Amino acid sequence: MTGDTHSNVLRTLRYDVPASLVVFLVAVPLSLGIAMASGAPLAAGLIAAVVGGVVAGALGGSVVQVSGPAAGLSLVVADLVQTYGWRATCMITLLAGAVQLVLGLLRAARAALAVSPAVIHGMLAGVGVVIALSQLHIVLGGSPQRSALANLMELPAQVAAMHGHTVAVGLLTIAVLALWTRLPKQIRVVPAPLAALLVAALVAWAFQWDVTRVDLSGSLGTWAFPVLPQGDWHEIVAAVLLVALLAGVESLLCSVAVDGMHAGPRADLDQELTGQGAANMVSGALGGLPVAGVIVRSTANVQAGARSRASAVLHGVWVLMFALGFGWTIQLIPVEALAALLVFIGVQMVNLGHIRKVHGHGEVPVYVITMLAVVVLGLAEGVVAGLALAAVMALRRLTWVTVKTHEPVDDGRWHVSISGSLTFLGVPRLTHELRAIPPRSAVDLDLNIDFMDNAAFEAIHSWRLNHERSGGTVEIDELHDEWYALAASGARTYQAKKPPRAPDRWWLPWAHRHRRPVRPSAEPSSEPPVGPPDRPECRLTAGAREFHRRTAPLVRPILTELAHKQQPSHLFITCADSRVVPSLITASGPGDLFTVRNIGNLVPRRGAEPHDDSVVAAIEYATQVLGVHTITVCGHSGCGAMAGLLSGGVKAGSLPGMRRWLRHGHHSLARFIENADGPLDSRALDQLCRINVQQQLENLRTHRKVDEQVRAGRLELVGLYFDIGSARVQMLPPLPSTVSVKI
Template identity: 35%
Template sequence: MSTSSPAGTVSARDVWATVRRRALPRRSDYAGLRGSWRGDLIAGVTVAIVALPLALGFGVTSGVGAAAGLVTAVVAGIVAAVFGGSALQVSGPTGAMVVVLVPIVHQLGVSAVAAVAVLAGIIIVVAGLAGVGSLVAYIPWPVVEGFTLGIGVIIAFQQIPLALDTTPAEGENAALIAAQTLPRVDWSAAAPAAGIVVGVVALMLVLHRVRRTLPASLIAVVVATLAVEALNLDVRRIGALPSSLPAPSLPDLSELNALLSAAFAVAALAALESLLSAQVADGMADDVPRTNPNRELVGQGLANVASGMFGGLPATGAIARTAVNVRSGARTRVAATVHALVLAVVVLVAAPLVGAIPLSALAGVLLVTAARMIDLATARSILRSTRSDGLVFVLTALATIVLDLVVAVEIGVAVAAVLALRHVARASGVTREEIAREVDHDTEEDLLHEHIAVFRIDGALFFADSRRFLDELVQVADVRVVILRLAGVRVLDASGANALAQLVADLDRRGVAVLVKGLQTRHHQLLASVGVLAELQRRNHLFDDLDAAVAHARTHVRRDRAALSDAP
């Protein structure tokens, strides 16, 4: 049975090839493992040590619980490592996702989070199979950095209730919740927790200065837990954790309409953050295959489906953990798998010990994480670059803090697109040119040239340019032929092609012929689609040489003058 299909249709073989390329693991994923397995093993253990307090902290901050954060790191970490498109990506719960989850928990309840993860995962898988992953390359750098800075600020705000052992105020916006929580704090009761936070932050900073490779967050959490036990401090702890992973089950999807909008927001963020994190990893390691962005989306989608079925949180690629993975010597996806397996052992063996960790210690770890996301040097660089980039950066950061992450990226990209279009328009131009003449020209040639207008278009052809042509022509007496020099047109879209077609039609109704010189071959199909190319070809009004176009224009003018002189 043949799987061939007519041109323009998609065959079953094509579909299977796309699925295999964008969804299925392959032997080449582990190329070089014989030489790198030791480094991958060490990197995996190192990342697990770093990831443990982060997974617990993000689980608590989301409102779902520390156990959910740990489950997410284990389940999503393994699935994304096996099916994803990056050799170095480490996945799990992240601060950016927590920012989105807090209002979802507030609106729909804790039980809805797993369902949102499954639905978001399905959406991400479809996006990966459809090839959406390649579009991340078009997100401007100021948008990414503004987004990152905003996330850092929000994570810091989210830690204030935990850092002060105080029940947070009601609401969805982290800044408002923090502002409303502070007046309610019992400072005498909050002093031990605040002291733990200060101690954790100080110890992490000192350890980072002593030796960057030390697992500062884990050491600080262990020291804080021992201090709390030794001093018998009355502070809130993580509490009991399950000693095994829960059995997988499909969450309740009965309230599908209410869940879908949240799922799309989660999917958009998971796709964006994962692809950006993979880009960071690619930039850090030159001897590792580049990320396949569409396969990465499929892997992250499957990871979210699996995490939701095990009762975990939505997951994404984690930039900080991925960076630690690369710096620790990882060269294949085995390192990310080892990281998840080590965390699974923690669940099975050390759950009671983990349950004794004070929440304020996790708040201290996340405050340091948030501070490291706020890169002031990068912010200064962007603000000093151009006004447009600075505006995009500031708007994206403010929108992230005030609104939500997905809307912030949409605003940032939209503003960047408008400003880029404005820049292209300014760099483009329509210039009236004089026709070169011989030194010993005669009066007849002067008379002919008075009826010929030559315009050179550079850069991009926009719809507004057709208005400019007509405005110019209104001021020129008795023009019979317009020559458009289009060799300098680098950007031509459907709007520009339609504008050119309208211009030719408008001038034709006025009795003015339009000749086109230097039209690039790559623009032929677009102009043919709006009908103007065939008309120009039929009239022999396409030229590669300006002298030939001018000579043809003179012929037009002579013919028109002759027709007028012969008229009764």
């Protein structure tokens, strides 16, 4: 035996065998109850449990999912049994398995995930209500009616004519199920369904209660091959597809849910659908119920510690051994106890957790309509109703448009923002909002849309033309994509939605924002331009308007809080170079940085000539009034001031003020020359830029208050170097002669 085989055997014995026994104890009572709710022989539930465990467990794509008879299919099976008979229903199950097998081989499993979970949860809740209503009549000593509404209408009369012993058994079963989870953990090793049936059977036997015993006339020994159903072949085909799709979707959604419960291999959904198809073909041929992945048994399997598919397979083996060796014990179970178990299961299928989940996504109407339609109309009709409503709601979300109009505040301009997918469905609301804007007014129109069809374009275009003819102006800015600009120019627009551009574009240079006026192609060239001429001062004005529209509402709460006092934590000294944006490269916001900018990010030494009070004043105010914790000097690659130093003042020859200012960089140049170990090359400038940052940190220590705070540990000096070409910020250590500080 190899090492891998030995470890697999040990893992199976340690984890999978105990888990399979737990699932077996859960599966037996549930399989019997589902068979009873389906109107099928009780042995059919055990057959489905065996086949679901062995075949689907061995061939499926999930290593820990457990398959077997599913309560969600009981209504369909009951209707098929009533219409075609049991043996024909088995043939429908076999054919449905063949359909699942083909779909799995065609790798169509992922398509099932397109079904809204709200529909599935609503369907299961509806099935649960129908099961509970029908089985409640058996608990009360009567017989279920043909429909859920009939069961509901007959319930008062059934309550009035209750039979004592049957009601007692049912109430006892429900009481055990409800109280079992509150018992000590050692007792709860026995699953609640099994414990409830055992208690009910023992009490009914001990007190000799007059109850109905389970009938095993359709036992495992009376097998007959399925027969073809007789009737309209359209309805038969529809029945086959319904069983195949419902069982397949439930199994695949169960696989996805189970994947979130364990850390093992992920499920192969196509293989899972293929395994379910094979299991349904075998189950139908042997006279069993339709098979599907079941969340209750799968959850029990995971919680019991299962690690491989061996647990699911072994649970099927244990069910088979029980049916063959101890099947006679099933006859001791009161039918009313099984019915009470089904009532309890049906109530639990209306899961409040599912309702909370769909409520968070606004899909409660889909859940409720599906559930009510299943109860009132039937399973297939309920699913169709839920799918139709889900499709309508999805279409509504996809085509929803938001139009917000803001009246002029300071700049005298109306601001209109349109968001969403702009289609013909949103045109009525769009035109209503636009027509409310007064004539001859200036309008900023922001289009934050991911799609625009022709009807929407015509609505905006016509309004714009009319508004401009009345003497108003319209400036259009498309934040997401240029749908309007392309349509106005006569170019072909895209037929599908495109990935959105990032809406926060404050950091982009003006030239990169594509904020240009759009001239309608239908307008003559004599019309005045829509926007202002493209001059730098006009760009500043446009930028201020953009700030008022987009950024100001976001930062106003912060600035209001900072309006009376600033508390920056950093003094940030950097170059005046336009490519260095302190808030961008440090990801800081309002109130974080007390900033000083000058040519070459220089810090004049104490007493240096020419005398400069501006930088010294900022240092004093930052350290002694604001109480900053850090002073940062940030240089950058390709600094023009350092190039002037490196040229010996030649490049600053015609700039006398620049020549005088660069004297504060002579110590940096001296350091550079001292450390140079060869002829100057293309890297000399960046080397000087880095040394200059380190030198300015040393210059800061010449100021007494700064040096005292650094020595006391209340102030840190940090050097940064911004490589513009690579957009990288690097930390620079202080020069060896300075005090080392932590960053």
